[in-house]
Amino acid sequence: xxxxxxxxxxxxxxxxxxxxxxxxxxxxxxxxxxxxxxxxxxxxxxxxxxxxxxxxxxxxxxxxxxxxxxxxxxxxxxxxxxxxxxxxxxxxxxxxxxxxxxxxxxxxxxxxxxxxxxxxxxxxxxxxxxxxxxxxxxxxxxxxxxxxxxxxxxxxxxxxxxxxxxxxxxxxxxxxxxxxxxxxxxxxxxxxxxxxxxxxxxxxxxxxxxxxxxxxxxxxxxxxxxxxxxxxxxxxxxxxxxxxxxxxxxxxxxxxxxxxxxxxxxxxxxxxxxxxxxxxxxxxxxxxxxxxxxxxxxxxxxxxxxxxxxxxxxxxxxxxxxxxxxxxxxxxxxxxxxxxxxxxxxxxxxxxxxxxxxxxxxxxxxxxxxxxxxxxxxxxxxxxxxxxxxxxxxxxxxxxxxxxxxxxxxxxxxxxxxxxxxxxxxxxxxxxxxxxxxxxxxxxxxxxx
Amino acid sequence: xxxxxxxxxxxxxxxxxxxxxxxxxxxxxxxxxxxxxxxxxxxxxxxxxxxxxxxxxxxxxxxxxxxxxxxxxxxxxxxxxxxxxxxxxxxxxxxxxxxxxxxxxxxxxxxxxxxxxxxxxxxxxxxxxxxxxxxxxxxxxxxxxxxxxxxxxxxxxxxxxxxxxxxxxxxxxxxxxxxxxxxxxxxxxxxxxxxxxxxxxxxxxxxxxxxxxxxxxxxxxxxxxxxxxxxxxxxxxxxxxxxxxxxxxxxxxxxxxxxxxxxxxxxxxxxxxxxxxxxxxxxxxxxxxxxxxxxxxxxxxxxxxxxxxxxxxxxxxxxxxxxxxxxxxxxxxxxxxxxxxxxxxxxxxxxxxxxxxxxxxxxxxxxxxxxxxxxxxxxxxxxxxxxxxxxxxxxxxxxxxxxxxxxxxxxxxxxxxxxxxxxxxxxxxxxxxxxxxxxxxxxxxxxxx
Numbered sequence: 001x002x003x004x005x006x007x008x009x010x011x012x013x014x015x016x017x018x019x020x021x022x023x024x025x026x027x028x029x030x031x032x033x034x035x036x037x038x039x040x041x042x043x044x045x046x047x048x049x050x051x052x053x054x055x056x057x058x059x060x061x062x063x064x065x066x067x068x069x070x071x072x073x074x075x076x077x078x079x080x081x082x083x084x085x086x087x088x089x090x091x092x093x094x095x096x097x098x099x100x101x102x103x104x105x106x107x108x109x110x111x112x113x114x115x116x117x118x119x120x121x122x123x124x125x126x127x128x129x130x131x132x133x134x135x136x137x138x139x140x141x142x143x144x145x146x147x148x149x150x151x152x153x154x155x156x157x158x159x160x161x162x163x164x165x166x167x168x169x170x171x172x173x174x175x176x177x178x179x180x181x182x183x184x185x186x187x188x189x190x191x192x193x194x195x196x197x198x199x200x201x202x203x204x205x206x207x208x209x210x211x212x213x214x215x216x217x218x219x220x221x222x223x224x225x226x227x228x229x230x231x232x233x234x235x236x237x238x239x240x241x242x243x244x245x246x247x248x249x250x251x252x253x254x255x256x257x258x259x260x261x262x263x264x265x266x267x268x269x270x271x272x273x274x275x276x277x278x279x280x281x282x283x284x285x286x287x288x289x290x291x292x293x294x295x296x297x298x299x300x301x302x303x304x305x306x307x308x309x310x311x312x313x314x315x316x317x318x319x320x321x322x323x324x325x326x327x328x329x330x331x332x333x334x335x336x337x338x339x340x341x342x343x344x345x346x347x348x349x350x351x352x353x354x355x356x357x358x359x360x361x362x363x364x365x366x367x368x369x370x371x372x373x374x375x376x377x378x379x380x381x382x383x384x385x386x387x388x389x390x391x392x393x394x395x396x397x398x399x400x401x402x403x404x405x406x407x408x409x410x411x412x413x414x415x416x417x418x419x420x421x422x423x424x425x426x427x428x429x430x431x432x433x434x435x436x437x438x439x440x441x442x443x444x445x446x447x448x449x
Numbered sequence: 450x451x452x453x454x455x456x457x458x459x460x461x462x463x464x465x466x467x468x469x470x471x472x473x474x475x476x477x478x479x480x481x482x483x484x485x486x487x488x489x490x491x492x493x494x495x496x497x498x499x500x501x502x503x504x505x506x507x508x509x510x511x512x513x514x515x516x517x518x519x520x521x522x523x524x525x526x527x528x529x530x531x532x533x534x535x536x537x538x539x540x541x542x543x544x545x546x547x548x549x550x551x552x553x554x555x556x557x558x559x560x561x562x563x564x565x566x567x568x569x570x571x572x573x574x575x576x577x578x579x580x581x582x583x584x585x586x587x588x589x590x591x592x593x594x595x596x597x598x599x600x601x602x603x604x605x606x607x608x609x610x611x612x613x614x615x616x617x618x619x620x621x622x623x624x625x626x627x628x629x630x631x632x633x634x635x636x637x638x639x640x641x642x643x644x645x646x647x648x649x650x651x652x653x654x655x656x657x658x659x660x661x662x663x664x665x666x667x668x669x670x671x672x673x674x675x676x677x678x679x680x681x682x683x684x685x686x687x688x689x690x691x692x693x694x695x696x697x698x699x700x701x702x703x704x705x706x707x708x709x710x711x712x713x714x715x716x717x718x719x720x721x722x723x724x725x726x727x728x729x730x731x732x733x734x735x736x737x738x739x740x741x742x743x744x745x746x747x748x749x750x751x752x753x754x755x756x757x758x759x760x761x762x763x764x765x766x767x768x769x770x771x772x773x774x775x776x777x778x779x780x781x782x783x784x785x786x787x788x789x790x791x792x793x794x795x796x797x798x799x800x801x802x803x804x805x806x807x808x809x810x811x812x813x814x815x816x817x818x819x820x821x822x823x824x825x826x827x828x829x830x831x832x833x834x835x836x837x838x839x840x841x842x843x844x845x846x847x848x849x850x851x852x853x854x855x856x857x858x859x860x861x862x863x864x865x866x867x868x869x870x871x872x873x874x875x876x877x878x879x880x881x882x883x884x885x886x887x888x889x890x891x892x893x894x895x896x897x898x
Contacts, residue, residue: 203807283796283837349733367898380695
């Protein structure tokens with residue numbers, strides 16, 4: 001038996017649900033469906049109940065305890081009614097549950113130790129008629145149930161665990177990784193776990209897969225998997241270039257040298273304040289951190305705002321002439337925009353280029369504006385007027401303290417910054433972040449693929 | 450009388466030679482030509498004598514004391530003979546003169562207080578048959594003599610003095626400005642001094658003039674004046690974009706507000722050491738100077754090497770990550786390469802980008818090279834591997850002390866640098882250059898158009 005197969009056997013031991021686990025889950029799901037059907041019977045409309053997701057298809061990784069039940073209402077039911085009836089059924093089935101709002105409301109709760117989502121949707125003939133993303137789920141479920149063999153399901157579990165191990169599993173907007181559905185489509189497309197890794201190793205992005213050969217749109221993503229149930233949708237749209245590269249890297253490494261550890265997510269030891277100071281000292285850079293109370297948003301809203309704010313901060317610093325070596329953003333109760341500068345101080349003067357001398361009025365205006373001022377020049381560089389004028393801010397810290405509101409920030413972050421409700425840590429002071437963000441700082445200063 | 454005409458009248462007073470000056474010069478030139486003809490009579494070949502240049506055409510500015518005499522030999526005379534006979538005539542006419550070497554040898558000397566060049570060339574039918582640049586001069590002379598009126602000559606003198614005043618007169622490789630011949634062609638083309646300034650004010654480079662409408666080449670210069678005697682030559686090839694812009698700027702200013710001072714070259718007061726230190730302090734920059742004994746070359750060879758070395762230094766610093774605000778080069782007995790840095794210190798680490806992960810062997814090689822080293826990473830940025838590795842030099846001064854030989858330098862400068870025969874001044878230390886380069890430092894720190 002090869003190393004490869006040996007490793008997989010060991011991983012299967014951990015990821016394949018036992019017959020007891022399967023049976024227990026199936027029975028719990030059936031009891032839930034029964035309760036849902038009873039609740040539906042009280043309603044003035046017809047509806048059916050459908051178990052979907054990985055626990056419906058046998059592709060869940062042992063230990064996952066998610067049950068997804070969809071309640072399908074007739075396509076002609078007004079949306080307000082669908083929401084009202086959906087929540088009614090949900091509250092009946094999960095009396096201790098709470099209402100959640102994705103694209104439309106559903107109920108989330110606990111049942112016999114399982115995490116249950118009870119979601120109302122429309123029963124449609126064709127996936128292209130969907131009114132919201134949840135309406136698509138039953139089509140995905142049907143497509144996969146028809147095609148996935150038990151062996152495929154085992155390989156899906158391996159691939160999911162592989163993606164979890166490398167941190168690329170999850171289509172949430174923080175991770176920007178591979179969804180469960182995408183994972184299953186890839187294993188189906190390539191024919192197994194090994195085949196999937198081998199194909200991924202040889203990818204040359206952009207990679208386009210179209211299992212039903214029915215694409216009706218162009219996609220500008222590094223990985224495109226055309227949804228078998230919707231020719232206009234890329235199932236992998238959310239996957240970042242970095243996660244495509246990450247899975248390629250680990251596929252290549254694992255195929256060359258199979259090692260069980262890749263299946264286990266690793267979290268580095270948190271850095272101490274002292275260790276952060278040592279890193280900063282050794283690197284000779286100037287880190288800056290903007291710290292504020294995290295806005296009260298779900299992760300799928302929070303992280304896009306933080307990413308946008310981090311990028312805006314970097315761009316703002318760079319436009320001002322400061323140089324950013326690397327940047328990051330983290331959140332728990334507090335949120336942090338972190339930028340590590342390789343150039344954080346600039347001289348009192350900056351070059352300011354005017355128009356070419358031959359551009360009539362504009363050139364004359366520039367010349368006259370600066371001719372009698374404090375700036376050095378105007379003088380000529382090639383065909384242009386140039387002056388060296390006083391710089392508004394000469395340190396990155398000043399910029400972040402005084403002009404952060406001028407960069408592109410996420411909406412909630414912008415409000416916080418405009419209200420001045422943020423602290424700035426500069427240089428050594430960022431060591432204080434070790435209290436709360438020690439793990440993130442370890443990942444930052446000792447980065448891996 | 451307008452301000453404009455009033456100013457010109459005052460300038461004419463200074464630049465128009467008096468009748469006495471004209472007569473004295475004509476008589477001296479005639480005596481020189483006689484002596485040359487006597488010397489030619491001793492030779493076994495025919496030759497004639499031709500006075501050329503501004504003093505032959507009446508376009509010299511009062512006080513200039515240059516007489517150019519060309520001795521024209523038959524076109525079939527071998528080059529060695531031409532050179533031998535040419536020097537023979539020259540030494541006969543100017544016994545105290547010395548032999549000089551441009552494209553070919555000639556004799557330079559003093560006669561009755563005039564600076565005389567006595568140059569041998571070929572007598573040719575057509576300017577396109579020329580064997581060296583000096584053979585072209587008689588054609589230029591004939592072309593202009595046929596066309597320039599006395600009034601034109603007066604306007605040429607005004608335009609020359611204007612160009613001298615703004616520092617754009619001279620086709621030498623240090624100045625990269627307007628030659629006498631070019632000045633005369635422009636006044637002829639536009640019809641007078643005022644018309645020339647008005648045309649220049651409205652230039653939108655690239656400007657192409659072709660008085661004889663016979664261009665046979667494409668030119669990639671901001672100013673093109675096709676030589677009336679050679680359809681393949683741009684008379685203005687040497688004029689820099691900066692000098693085109695400079696004359697445009699001053700034409701616009703002078704036409705709007707005629708002021709006699711523009712006709713007078715200005716030299717700023719030299720800066721003291723203390724003043725240099727104050728400028729550096731106020732600007733907050735880090736100046737660096739590389740100082741060495743100037744190589745023993747004529748200016749037309751020295752300055753191109755210095756310009757090339759200055760540009761190589763700037764590029765070298767920038768590639769290393771340092772930022773240059775402005776740079777310059779100066780020479781007397783010593784030569785200086787001067788670079789003023791806005792960023793002269795960088796951290797211990799630098800970002801080093803690897804290939805995209807999908808580029809098979811190359812990517813794997815990069816990963817393996819850095820995986821076990823001291824660099825931070827490899828990690829991912831987008832689809833690429835990146836590491837942060839130790840930087841070789843962290844200050845611009847170190848770079849100039851240790852790696853100056855690696856940048857593109859002029860040939861003689863390169864030898865000097867390779868031999869280590871140079872000093873480096875950094876920061877405040879450049880104030881010492883005030884001893885010898887005070888004027889240049891004044892022009893640098895208080896620049897004008």
